[in-house]
Amino acid sequence: MISFTLNGALTSLDLPDDVPLLAALRGAAGLSGPRLGCAAEGCGACMVLLDGKPVMSCTLALGAAVGREVTSVEGLGDFEAPHPLQIAFLKEQAGQCGYCLSGILVSAAALLAADPDPDDAAIRRALDPHLCRCGSHNRILRAVRRAAAVMRSDVVEAA
Amino acid sequence: MSDVVETPKLPNSLRDNPRLSRWLGFGEGGQVIISPGKVELGQGILTALSQIAADELDVALPRILVRTVATPNSPDEGVTSGSLSVQNSGAALRHVCAEARMIFLQVASQASGVAIEALRVEDGIFHGPNGPVGSYWTLAERGLLECDATPGRRAKPPAARRLVSISTARTDLPDKVFGRPRFVHDMRPDGLLHARVVRPPSRGAQLLELPEGELPGGARILRDGDFLAVLAEVEHDAQLAAEWLAMRTTWAERDTLPDENALAEWLRAAPHQETAVVERGDPGEALSVRCLRASFFRPPVAHASIGTSCALARWDGGVVEVWSHTQGPYNLRKDMALTLGIPEEAVVIRHVEGAGCYGHNGADDVALDAALAARAAPGRPVRMLWGRADELGWSPFSSAMLVDVQAGLDEAGCLASFRLDVTSNGHSSRPGRGKLPTLLAASHLAEPFAVPPAINLPAERGGGAQRNAVPGYRVPALRVGMRTVTEMPLRVSAMRGLGAPVNVWAIESVMDELAVMAGADPLDFRLRHLEDQRAAAVLRKAAEMAGWARRQRRDGFGLGMGVARYKNLGGWCAVFAEIEAEEVVRARRLWVAADLGEVVNPDGAANQLEGGAIHAASQALKEAVRFDRRRVTSDSWENYPILRFSEVPEVEVQFINRPEEPPLGAGEPSFGPTVAAIANAIHDALGIRPRTMPFTPENLAAAMETA
Numbered sequence A: 001m002i003s004f005t006l007n008g009a010l011t012s013l014d015l016p017d018d019v020p021l022l023a024a025l026r027g028a029a030g031l032s033g034p035r036l037g038c039a040a041e042g043c044g045a046c047m048v049l050l051d052g053k054p055v056m057s058c059t060l061a062l063g064a065a066v067g068r069e070v071t072s073v074e075g076l077g078d079f080e081a082p083h084p085l086q087i088a089f090l091k092e093q094a095g096q097c098g099y100c101l102s103g104i105l106v107s108a109a110a111l112l113a114a115d116p117d118p119d120d121a122a123i124r125r126a127l128d129p130h131l132c133r134c135g136s137h138n139r140i141l142r143a144v145r146r147a148a149a150v151m152r153s154d155v156v157e158a159a
Numbered sequence B: 001m002s003d004v005v006e007t008p009k010l011p012n013s014l015r016d017n018p019r020l021s022r023w024l025g026f027g028e029g030g031q032v033i034i035s036p037g038k039v040e041l042g043q044g045i046l047t048a049l050s051q052i053a054a055d056e057l058d059v060a061l062p063r064i065l066v067r068t069v070a071t072p073n074s075p076d077e078g079v080t081s082g083s084l085s086v087q088n089s090g091a092a093l094r095h096v097c098a099e100a101r102m103i104f105l106q107v108a109s110q111a112s113g114v115a116i117e118a119l120r121v122e123d124g125i126f127h128g129p130n131g132p133v134g135s136y137w138t139l140a141e142r143g144l145l146e147c148d149a150t151p152g153r154r155a156k157p158p159a160a161r162r163l164v165s166i167s168t169a170r171t172d173l174p175d176k177v178f179g180r181p182r183f184v185h186d187m188r189p190d191g192l193l194h195a196r197v198v199r200p201p202s203r204g205a206q207l208l209e210l211p212e213g214e215l216p217g218g219a220r221i222l223r224d225g226d227f228l229a230v231l232a233e234v235e236h237d238a239q240l241a242a243e244w245l246a247m248r249t250t251w252a253e254r255d256t257l258p259d260e261n262a263l264a265e266w267l268r269a270a271p272h273q274e275t276a277v278v279e280r281g282d283p284g285e286a287l288s289v290r291c292l293r294a295s296f297f298r299p300p301v302a303h304a305s306i307g308t309s310c311a312l313a314r315w316d317g318g319v320v321e322v323w324s325h326t327q328g329p330y331n332l333r334k335d336m337a338l339t340l341g342i343p344e345e346a347v348v349i350r351h352v353e354g355a356g357c358y359g360h361n362g363a364d365d366v367a368l369d370a371a372l373a374a375r376a377a378p379g380r381p382v383r384m385l386w387g388r389a390d391e392l393g394w395s396p397f398s399s400a401m402l403v404d405v406q407a408g409l410d411e412a413g414c415l416a417s418f419r420l421d422v423t424s425n426g427h428s429s430r431p432g433r434g435k436l437p438t439l440l441a442a443s444h445l446a447e448p449f450a451v452p453p454a455i456n457l458p459a460e461r462g463g464g465a466q467r468n469a470v471p472g473y474r475v476p477a478l479r480v481g482m483r484t485v486t487e488m489p490l491r492v493s494a495m496r497g498l499g500a501p502v503n504v505w506a507i508e509s510v511m512d513e514l515a516v517m518a519g520a521d522p523l524d525f526r527l528r529h530l531e532d533q534r535a536a537a538v539l540r541k542a543a544e545m546a547g548w549a550r551r552q553r554r555d556g557f558g559l560g561m562g563v564a565r566y567k568n569l570g571g572w573c574a575v576f577a578e579i580e581a582e583e584v585v586r587a588r589r590l591w592v593a594a595d596l597g598e599v600v601n602p603d604g605a606a607n608q609l610e611g612g613a614i615h616a617a618s619q620a621l622k623e624a625v626r627f628d629r630r631r632v633t634s635d636s637w638e639n640y641p642i643l644r645f646s647e648v649p650e651v652e653v654q655f656i657n658r659p660e661e662p663p664l665g666a667g668e669p670s671f672g673p674t675v676a677a678i679a680n681a682i683h684d685a686l687g688i689r690p691r692t693m694p695f696t697p698e699n700l701a702a703a704m705e706t707a
C-alpha cells in the first residue's frame, strides 16, 4: 500500500512502488488532469507538484511520493473555488486544444508561490520544460503575469 | 427580377444534408441543440457556431448546446480542415436557424392571431403587443423541423447581428483549466480494457517470430499479419507488455527509405505525374531583361501533437462503436468498414476531443488499431493509446517539397515573367476518399491492403502541393507546374497549409530579391504588383504595425515580410517578422494583419492566427523529420524539437473586419506568410537567402557557400 496526500486528501493505493506516478494518478486515483504526452520527460504534460516542486510524473516512481504531498491541476482549484491562475487563463483565453494546460498551470503555481513577481524571463524559464503545439505561449505568459498581479493585490477576480 | 437575389443556392453543407432537424432541435430544459458536422480540434469552432446560431434564433448564448458529431445521424460535412468550418458549417447553421425562426414565427402568428411582423423574439420567447404568445420550446413537439431547407435569404443583415463579431469565451476551455475529463484519453467506461500497439521496428518489416513466455500482468497478444497489439485489464500492464514484446519479437527488416541527405535529388528523380496549374503567356520567351532562378526545399515535417493519438472501440455483435478524435467521422467510417470487411452501417463513429492535430495525424489510424484490438474482446470497451514514438514516427507526415522558381523583370523594373514548378508527394492520404483504405494498420494485416500514394486535390478545391503556387501578383507571362511524386517511401498527408507554406516562402523570397534587382523597396514593389486590394490592405496594415517605414537598422536584427491570400480563395494575411541572428536565428516579433471577411469570434480568430504563426516559426527554424534507410529516427521530442517558451516570438494580430463579407477560416492563413517573413528577415540581417528549411545554422551556412 502506497500512502501519500493527493490534492489535500490522504490517499492509499494498492500498487507496486515502481509504477510511474502518472499511471497511478490517471489509473487507480482516477484523475484526468495530469496527461501523458511522451513518457520521457520531454513535454511537461504530466507535470504535478511534489511537496510544492514541479516534477514530471511520467517517469517518477510512485514510491517517491510516499508520505509526501502531490498536487495536480485538480488540486489547485475547481470551478467553485478556482485558483487565480485558472481564472487568469480563462480571462486571457490562454489555450487552444488545452492538452498542455494542466502541466503548465501547476508549474506556474509553483513559480508564483516561490516568486510573487517574476519577470518575463523567469516565467519563460519556469515554463520552458513545457511544450505547447497550438502556439498559445504568449497568452499563457500574459495569464501568468495577470494572476501574479492579482495575487499580489487584495483584489479577487471573479471567474 | 429580385427573385435572383432572393433565391440563392443552399450552402453546400446544407444541400448535402437538407433536413432541418438534422442540424437543430429544442431541448426540454430550454436548451437549443445544434448539431454541426464539424468537430472541435482546439480551434474553438463550437463556440463560433454557437454564436451564429444564438444570433439568428435570438436566444442567449448559454442556451446553446452542441451535439458533437456521431454517425449516422449528424450531418455529413466531410473533414474538418482547410479553414473551412466557419465558412461551411457556419453558413449552413445560419441558414437553418434563420429558416427555423421563420417557420416557428409563422406557426405562432397563426395560433395567436398576431401578425408575424408584430412578433419579436426575446431569448427564444415570442412576444406580441399584449405579451408572450409562445416560444421555440412550446412548439418543439410539433415536428416543425421535419422538413428540408429551402433556398432563400432569411438570415439577418450583418448590422442586425448582436452576438457575432464579438469576442466570446471558448466554451471548452473551463474543462481544460480545471483538468476535468474532456479528451478521449479521459473516458473510463465500465469494463474498460487497455491496449497498446507494437509497431514493426521499421517500414516494410515483417514479423518472423513471437517470443515464448508469459506477458507481464497477464496481458494478451493479438496478431494479424504484421499488426501486433497487447490487451490488458490495467493500463500500466498493457504498457509493460508492449515494451516486453517489442524487445523480444523478431522481424525481418529491409531498406525502404531514400537518403535523407539527398532528398531533393530523390524528389527530382522519382516517378511523377505532371500537371499544368496555370499557363499564361510564355515565360520562356525573352520578355525579361533581368532574370533570377532559385530553388527552395523543405524536408518532411511532423504534426507533432502534444497528446498522443487515442481511440476507444467496442464490438457488439457485428457492430463496432468507436470514440475518436478524427477530423472526418464519415470518412473514417468508410475506411474502417473497408478494412474490417463490414458494411458502413456496422461502424459507428463518435467524435470526442483529442489534442490539437494541425491536420491528418494519427487520429484515424489509432481508431483502426482500437477496433482491431477490441475485436478480440467482444462486448468490452478497449482504449488504444499510442506512445510518443508512434506519434512522431508513424503518423502521416507532410511531404518533402521542392519549389523551383524562375522570374524576370522588364526594362521598367516590373515583373515580366514568372515560372514556378513544385515537386512533392501528394498532400492528402485522408481516409474515405478512395478505393483503398489509407489507415496505417490496413497495410500490416495478414491480408494487407496496398498503400495508395497521397493525392493532390484540384486547385478549385484548394489544391495540395500546388496550394498558393500561383502568385497573387500581376505578371504578363506565368507558368505554374506541379510534379506529383507517385512513390511514397514515407506515408504523407495533409498538414496545416498543405503546399502553401513552401510555395508562399518561395514566391515571397523571390519577390524580395526582384525588388532588390529593381532597386525598389520590397513593400512598394509588392504593392505595385498587387491588383487584389484586400491583399494590399493587409500588407499595408502589417507594415504600419511593424513600423516598416521608420525602421532602423540594428546589428544582428532583420525585418522581413510575406503576404498571401490563403489558397488564393481564403483569408488574406500579411506578416512582418523581426529576427535576431545570434549563433542561431531567433524569431523575436511577428506582426500579423488579416482579412477574414466577417470575423465571428475575433479573440478566437486572433488565437488561431497567432497559433498558426508560432507553429510556422517553429517549422521554419527547427523542424525536420529525420530518418536512416529504414526507420524514422526523429521519434522523440529530443530528436524532433519544436519551439519552446524561451524561443517564442511576441505576436501582435490585427484584423480588417468586413462584416458584410462571408467568414473565412483563421487556422492557416498566417502560416506561409510567417515562414516567408522570417526568411526575408534573415536576409535583411545576414545577407543570406535561405533556400532550405529549417533555417538552422547548418542550412544557412550551406546557403552562404552556394550563394
Ligand code: FES
Pocket (backbone or CB within 6 Å): A035, A036, A037, A038, A039, A040, A041, A042, A043, A044, A045, A046, A047, A056, A057, A058, A059
Ligand atoms: S509525459 Fe511526462 S514529460 Fe511528457
Ligand code: FES
Pocket (backbone or CB within 6 Å): A095, A096, A097, A098, A099, A100, A101, A131, A132, A133, A134, A135, A136, B042, B306, B356
Ligand atoms: S493549447 Fe494545445 S498544446 Fe497547448
